[in-house]
């Protein structure tokens with residue numbers, strides 16, 4: 001049985017005050033469930049990680065980073081290593097979020113290096129995959145997701161892959177208000193699980209958590225989570241309002 005995993009990606013939002021108050025509100029609203037019947041993580045901007053981690057230190061809510069650099073240390077101006085993220089209280093790192101792939105230009109190869117850097121530094125990667133609108137419209141969803149998944153996981157053995165969460169995030173649904181229907185999402189989640197089973201084995205595929213992301217909100221969360229291969233949600237916009245995020249978490253406990 002896979003424990004549901006709900007994570008809130010705050011992107012480039014909040015400030016020093018609101019990041020901590022949002023974290024505290026989420027923590028008090030999930031006191032009896034976080035870490036027990038559901039895993040919950042918040043993913044603030046780098047500069048607020050330490051303050052948020054410290055506000056959550058007595059809770060079971062994990063903290064994640066929105067990105068990570070591929071090297072452990074050195075002359076990489078502006079970048080942040082796995083060790084630094086661990087040092088300020090992170091346990092997760094997003095790798096290959098679509099905004100990094102399509103706005104910043106990260107390649108599959110770079111994303112694979114980020115997954116490896118996270119694992120080497122003791123962080124749990126959340127590997128994001130998903131097709132653009134034109135790719136879905138030209139029936140390329142399976143091809144794109146398969147490529148991103150295979151390349152993202154290249155050269156990783158069973159033991160490493162079991163520490164990874166996959167987030168299926170159709171790019172056309174992110175921040176647009178357009179959500180994949182539960183059936184559309186389930187179809188891709190099942191494809192991902194099948195691929196993992198083929199590349200690794202069915203035991204690993206059965207245990208793998210696959211989140212859906214793309215305009216998840218209180219009024220569609222339950223229907224999405226009811227799908228057999230949807231094990232959690234990666235929430236952007238709706239994770240910035242404590243009440244909405246808590247409503248979403250309530251749908252799985």
Ligand code: PEP
Nearest residue numbers: 174175213214215236237
């Ligand atoms: C995301 O940033 O990962 C995301 C899914 O955003 P939104 O929920 O706003 O679509």
